[in-house]
Amino acid sequence: MRIDVSNLRVALLGEGNSVTASALAALAENGASVVAQDAEPLPDIVLCSLPLLAEPAFDSLSPRVEAVGAIAARMFARGSGRIVFVLSAAAGLPMRRHPQQSAALAAAIAGMRGLAMQFGPHVLVNALGLGAIGAPLVAGDAGMLSHVAVGRAGRIEEAVAGLLFLCDPANSYTTGQLLNVDGGWSVGYGRNF
Numbered sequence: 218m219r220i221d222v223s224n225l226r227v228a229l230l231g232e233g234n235s236v237t238a239s240a241l242a243a244l245a246e247n248g249a250s251v252v253a254q255d256a257e258p259l260p261d262i263v264l265c266s267l268p269l270l271a272e273p274a275f276d277s278l279s280p281r282v283e284a285v286g287a288i289a290a291r292m293f294a295r296g297s298g299r300i301v302f303v304l305s306a307a308a309g310l311p312m313r314r315h316p317q318q319s320a321a322l323a324a325a326i327a328g329m330r331g332l333a334m335q336f337g338p339h340v341l342v343n344a345l346g347l348g349a350i351g352a353p354l355v356a357g358d359a360g361m362l363s364h365v366a367v368g369r370a371g372r373i374e375e376a377v378a379g380l381l382f383l384c385d386p387a388n389s390y391t392t393g394q395l396l397n398v399d400g401g402w403s404v405g406y407g408r409n410f
Contacts, residue, residue, distance in 0.1 A: 218378045220385040222262070223248035227384075230254045230288070231266035231281060235355040236347065237303055239373050240264060240380045247381070259291050259298070262384055267304040267325060269347055269356035271315045278321045282328035286335075293336040301383045302329050302344035305356065306399040309346055312358065326395055333393030341392040343383045348399025350376050357399070366401025 227249045229237055241251050244262070252260055265285045267278055285300055292298025308326045311319035326344060333342040349357035350371040362370060379398040382388060397403045 218243075218381045220247050220381050220387070222384060222386065225249045225261040225386075226252045226256065226258070227262040227264065228252050228254040228256060228260035229264050229266060230284060231264075232268075234266060234269060235351060235373055236269065236376050236380075237264055237266045240303070240377050243377050243381060244384065254288075259288070259295060261297065262299045262301070263288055264380070265300060265302045267302060267322065268318070269303070269305055269350075270354065271305070271307070271312070271358040272318060276321070278325045279328070282325055282332075286328075286332055289332050289336045289340050289342065292340045296339050298340045299384060300329075300332065300340065300342045301380060302326075302342075303380065304344060304346060306346035306348045306397045306403050307358075308344065309395045309397060310403045314360065315358070329395075330393045337392055341389070343391060343393065344395045345376070345380050345383060346395050346397040346399065346403070347371070347376050348397065348402040350398075357402075361399070361402050364402055365399070366404060369400065371398060371400055 227244050307319045308322035329344050347356040349361040376398050
């Protein structure tokens with residue numbers, strides 16, 4: 218997917234993974250410069266990476282959301298910016314087998330939406346919710362695969378295409394949204410988890 222992010226600076230906040238590494242590479246191929254999260258001048262786009270795989274123990278994500286809030290405040294003062302949370306689709310549809318993770322991710326989505334309201338119209342804040350992605354899986358839970366409407370795991374490139382949509386300067390009217398790239402898992406089958 219081609220977007221025009223020439224001369225924009227992009228940074229990653231949080232742990233890197235296959236999806237965010239590919240996303241940063243795609244943004245660079247489209248003209249962006251990849252910089253450190255604390256770089257000066259402030260990045261134009263910040264990807265906030267949250268855990269993508271189901272984990273048995275899960276801590277609060279509030280410190281990460283607060284860190285993004287501080288960046289959003291600086292972007293707002295500057296007059297522009299984009300933030301994209303990259304997380305599990307369990308943020309929008311809880312999984313019975315992973316209640317702690319589902320709750321923490323739902324709180325992160327609530328935080329994302331709060332930031333979108335607080336810092337609009339200058340800062341667009343959205344989230345990319347990933348279902349079962351990769352072989353082996355780099356996102357989601359293997360149990361999701363039996364309930365994916367398209368009948369297969371997603372490819373990393375498909376996840377990156379969703380992220381590029383959220384980063385595209387031509388997309389200037391989307392904020393506070395969770396875009397699920399999950400093969401249809403969140404359509405309803407997730408309630409079996």
